[in-house]
Amino acid sequence: MNSVTATGPRFRALLPTPSADIDPSAAYAYPADLDRPWLRANMVASADGGAWGPSGRTAELSAPPDRILMSILRGQADVVLAGAATARIEGYRPVRPREVWKELRAGRTATPPVAVVTxxxxxxxxxxxxxxxxxxxxxxxxxxAPADKRRAAARTADVVVAGEDTVRPEEILVALADRGLFRVLTEGGPHLLAEFTAAGLLDELCLTISPHLLGPAASRIVAGDAPSHTHDLRLGHLLESDGTLFARYTRI
Ligand SMILES: NC(=O)c1ccc[n+]([C@@H]2O[C@H](COP(=O)([O-])OP(=O)(O)OC[C@H]3O[C@@H](n4cnc5c(N)ncnc54)[C@H](OP(=O)(O)O)[C@@H]3O)[C@@H](O)[C@H]2O)c1
Structure with a gap:
């Protein structure tokens, strides 16, 4: 049992091999010895496929096991990447250090930076x-982008211009790799995720299926006008905790 979950909810594996009590940080380890960015998305959907609750945020979909897993995935990541709408709506701030990340972040900085696309x-x-x-x-x-806002942001943040009218997803991964940030965790939102999937850049989807019905108002976990596409995925594992399912898919 990892210290991250020592006192929290238990996770059991349903697939590939049933197991009563597993260590999620081991189950979600990034591939070892990465020599290129590995793009992992962590998203939550309701049982009927909705990506946000009536408040317009994901809080209604999230239960303690999902929050624990989100923390583990952040602790494992070199960088947390989000679209600006998610940053605004979900109130993103710099990631705070967590005592339980000592093991997960051994040899690395105490926290991963947030990267935002806007x-x-x-x-x-x-x-x-x-x-x-x-x-x-x-x-x-x-x-x-407005030049004055760009200049103002550059006083405190690392501003990367990565396209004329639209940031190109490929350039994001190149710039992160230039900074030695290979374990990339995107937390969406649906518009940004659709751009990465359309570009064929998503390596892994960590999908939480939350036991709720939301009706038709909420978007799916991908949205927008990115071109339709088909990519086959391999189901790496399926975990369960307190009625919430956690599927880990990787690109074939
Ligand atoms: N179910 C889940 O797991 C999950 C995860 C995350 C978020 N959400 C929910 O999803 C909603 C927000 O997601 P969303 O899909 O509407 O938006 P989003 O993908 O988070 O952000 C879209 C914004 O990102 C910027 N952006 C995206 N692609 C860009 C590009 N190529 N070039 C330049 N800027 C780009 C733009 O920001 P500017 O407007 O600043 O120009 C755009 O308006 C919220 O309701 C949130 O609660 C759900």
Whole structure:
């Protein structure tokens, strides 16, 4: 049992081999010796496929096991990547250090930086300015973004211009790799995730299936006008904790 879950909810494996009590941090380890960025998405969906609750946020979908897993995945990541709408709606701030991450982050900085993708640069000032030096917020934006906001953001954050009118997903991964950030965790949202899947760049989908019905108002975990596509996935494992299912898929 890992210290992260020592006092929290228990996870059991349903697949590939049933097991009553497993260590999720081992089950979700990134591939060893990465020599390129590995893009993992962590998303939650209701049983009827909705990506946010009536409040417009994911809180209604999330139970303690999901929050524990989200913390483990953040602890494992070199960088946490999100679209600006998710950062605004979910109130993203620089990641705070956690005592339970000591093992997970051994030999690395205490926290991963947040990277955010935005055209508008409409971001909370604390997200830009409150990060520690080892994890300055990275802002991916466009040449068309307001120049004054770009300059202001660059005073405290690491601003990367990665496209004219739209940030190109490939350039995000190249820039992260240039910074030695290979274990990439994207937490969406659905519009940003669709751009990565359409570009064929998603390596892994960690999908939490939450035991709720939401009706038709919420989007799926992918949204927007990215081109339709088909990519086969392999189911690596299926875990269960307190009625919530956790599927880990990797690209074939
Ligand atoms: N179910 C889940 O696991 C999950 C996960 C995350 C979020 N959510 C929910 O999803 C909703 C937010 O997600 P969303 O899909 O609407 O938005 P999103 O993907 O989080 O963010 C979209 C925004 O990101 C920026 N952006 C995305 N692609 C860009 C590109 N190529 N170039 C430049 N900027 C780009 C733009 O920011 P600007 O507007 O600043 O220009 C755009 O408006 C919220 O309700 C949140 O609660 C659910």
């Amino acid at each position: 055209r508008s640069l409409d971001l909370h000032p604390d997200l830009l300015a409150d990060a520690p030096d080892h994890a300055r917020t990275i802002v991916f934006t466009t040449e068309s």
